[in-house]
Amino acid sequence: MKIAVPKEIKNHEYRVALTPTGVRELVERGHQVIVQTGAGDGSGFADSAFEAAGASLESDVEALWSAAELILKVKEPQREEVARLSSGQTLFTYLHLAAEESLTKGLMASGATCIAYETITDAQGGLPLLAPMSRVAGRMAVQAGAHSLEKAQGGSGVLLPGVPGVAPAKVTVIGGGVVGENAARMALGLGAEVTVLDRSLPRLEVLDHRYQGRLRTVYSTADSLEEAIRESDLIIGAVLVPGAAAPKLITRAQLADMKPGSVLVDVAIDQGGCFETSKATTHAEPTYVVDGVVHYCVANMPGAVARTSTQALTNATLPFIIALADKGWKQALADDPHFLPGLNVHDGKITYRAVAQAFGLDSVDPASLVAS
Numbered sequence: 001m002k003i004a005v006p007k008e009i010k011n012h013e014y015r016v017a018l019t020p021t022g023v024r025e026l027v028e029r030g031h032q033v034i035v036q037t038g039a040g041d042g043s044g045f046a047d048s049a050f051e052a053a054g055a056s057l058e059s060d061v062e063a064l065w066s067a068a069e070l071i072l073k074v075k076e077p078q079r080e081e082v083a084r085l086s087s088g089q090t091l092f093t094y095l096h097l098a099a100e101e102s103l104t105k106g107l108m109a110s111g112a113t114c115i116a117y118e119t120i121t122d123a124q125g126g127l128p129l130l131a132p133m134s135r136v137a138g139r140m141a142v143q144a145g146a147h148s149l150e151k152a153q154g155g156s157g158v159l160l161p162g163v164p165g166v167a168p169a170k171v172t173v174i175g176g177g178v179v180g181e182n183a184a185r186m187a188l189g190l191g192a193e194v195t196v197l198d199r200s201l202p203r204l205e206v207l208d209h210r211y212q213g214r215l216r217t218v219y220s221t222a223d224s225l226e227e228a229i230r231e232s233d234l235i236i237g238a239v240l241v242p243g244a245a246a247p248k249l250i251t252r253a254q255l256a257d258m259k260p261g262s263v264l265v266d267v268a269i270d271q272g273g274c275f276e277t278s279k280a281t282t283h284a285e286p287t288y289v290v291d292g293v294v295h296y297c298v299a300n301m302p303g304a305v306a307r308t309s310t311q312a313l314t315n316a317t318l319p320f321i322i323a324l325a326d327k328g329w330k331q332a333l334a335d336d337p338h339f340l341p342g343l344n345v346h347d348g349k350i351t352y353r354a355v356a357q358a359f360g361l362d363s364v365d366p367a368s369l370v371a372s
């Protein structure tokens with residue numbers, strides 16, 4: 001199969017969808033891999049390393065996209081990339097479609113088969129291709145929050161761990177999944193007073209057991225959210241309903257109840273954000289202030305630590321890439337019930353129900369497309 005790896009073009013996105021190690025695995029199976037010149041630079045993988053692994057390099061973007069049967073990316077396609085996609089091609093990347101109607105419609109119009117990393121499941125009820133980047137983003141959320149609390153960033157001037165004689169900051173994490181646990185772990189490590197809210201009691205039980213009394217776990221209700229809003233210095237939004245737009249958990253009116261200069265880090269922004277006042281920002285300009293509250297809403301947080309993120313992401317994606325390349329999308333999805341929910345769009349149709357529901361459109365059961 002002809003496989004293309006474009007250079008990412010989203011603002012300050014330095015990850016790449018395949019490493020030289022991945023190229024070698026594919027080439028040894030008889031596939032042809034074409035990597036855009038410079039695609040790995042931001043992650044520390046030189047063109048020469050891709051060539052040594054058996055890839056060919058292509059500097060002409062149009063030629064790269066048009067030659068490919070399978071296109072491997074990291075971030076959702078940007079407008080000019082959607083325009084390059086055509087029917088018969090398979091795209092494998094993060095899509096987050098429920099947050100972006102125009103992207104959804106663009107992919108439908110392309111006729112291509114679009115498989116999302118973030119809706120692939122595993123036997124443990126997890127999201128194995130989202131999890132590695134959620135670990136990164138969860139850990140970064142605390143760094144971003146701590147920096148945003150500094151006065152020069154518009155923050156309240158609170159230091160997360162405090163100092164002897166001065167109490168530590170209060171950090172609340174809403175959603176105790178992969179992002180939430182990693183954020184909580186970092187905040188605890190820095191000495192903050194940390195609370196996790198979730199509406200899953202089994203999940204809170206796991207966290208309670210794991211952190212042995214160092215972490216407060218609280219069931220998420222309107223009351224417990226209000227308390228968090230009043231008392232927290234830093235709130236990290238880390239909820240997810242897979243594939244769906246994030247629920248809005250803090251309204252604009254509630255910002256008035258927060259301490260001036262407190263910080264909201266909305267990691268769930270890639271699914272539209274879980275605070276009413278969230279709008280996606282970039283690493284170039286990551287924060288803005290609404291009603292005295294600093295908002296950090298970067299939708300590709302892991303892109304900033306690309307060396308770590310590319311390795312973590314491609315460790316998880318490679319087996320699925322190999323299955324797509326060896327078998328083609330239809331057989332690969334037919335053979336693996338956890339790969340099947342990755343299919344979001346095929347031949348003009350939405351194949352993931354929560355995405356269709358977000359826009360009042362119809363969806364097609366992906367199983368009906370792969371059945372032989």
Ligand SMILES: NC(=O)C1=CN([C@@H]2O[C@H](COP(=O)(O)OP(=O)(O)OC[C@H]3O[C@@H](n4cnc5c(N)ncnc54)[C@H](O)[C@@H]3O)[C@@H](O)[C@H]2O)C=CC1
Nearest residue numbers: 133134137175177178179198199200239240268299300301
């Ligand atoms: N901004 C960025 O760069 C990145 C964003 N993300 C995003 O972070 C979000 C979280 O991802 P994960 O932690 O992997 O998901 P996850 O599925 O591991 O955890 C989500 C948690 O939210 C809880 N939850 C759902 N609705 C809730 C509600 N209304 N109130 C309280 N808790 C609720 C669930 O019970 C679950 O424990 C996703 O939107 C993901 O796409 C992930 C990586 C990078």
Ligand SMILES: CC(=O)C(=O)O
Nearest residue numbers: 094133270299300302
């Ligand atoms: C999950 C995601 O959107 C990212 O890593 O950028």
Ligand SMILES: [Mg+2]
Nearest residue numbers: 076096270299
């Ligand atoms: Mg986006």
